[in-house]
Amino acid sequence: MSATGQCLCGAVKFTAEDVDPHVHACHCSMCRNWTGGPMQAAQVGKVAFSGEAFIKRYASSEWAERGFCTQCGTSLFYRLKEPEMYMMPTGLFEDEEQFELAGEIFIDEKPGGYSFAGDHPRMTAAEFMASIGAPEAD
Ligand SMILES: [Zn+2]
Numbered sequence: 001m002s003a004t005g006q007c008l009c010g011a012v013k014f015t016a017e018d019v020d021p022h023v024h025a026c027h028c029s030m031c032r033n034w035t036g037g038p039m040q041a042a043q044v045g046k047v048a049f050s051g052e053a054f055i056k057r058y059a060s061s062e063w064a065e066r067g068f069c070t071q072c073g074t075s076l077f078y079r080l081k082e083p084e085m086y087m088m089p090t091g092l093f094e095d096e097e098q099f100e101l102a103g104e105i106f107i108d109e110k111p112g113g114y115s116f117a118g119d120h121p122r123m124t125a126a127e128f129m130a131s132i133g134a135p136e137a138d
């Protein structure tokens, strides 16, 4: 499915294609530092931005970057370089009701002060990295 959204100030708008409605919440320390809390993000196949001049990309690792709006600071996307893939926080989308929490990852990095209800898979960092065939975290 395709879906639209924007940052807090509206300088950056986007239309995403092939949006997966089954989202994962990530409790890893980097996502929590970046967004200020656990990140619920939707995987999107393709995304077209307007207001590209307001997007700053931060290289958070050798294999990925995180984009944000330079005017309001909204966390816009996590982009894996190879194969190219975008994860976008569900809070950016116009219609958040389309999303369903399908699982939690990096559950072993979750602070004790909150937890999500629901009967869905909860993977540790090691379990998650093994499931995608990657050797390292983040
Ligand atoms: Zn903005």
Ligand SMILES: [Zn+2]
Pocket: 026, 027, 028, 029, 030, 031, 032, 039, 106
């Ligand atoms: Zn994370």
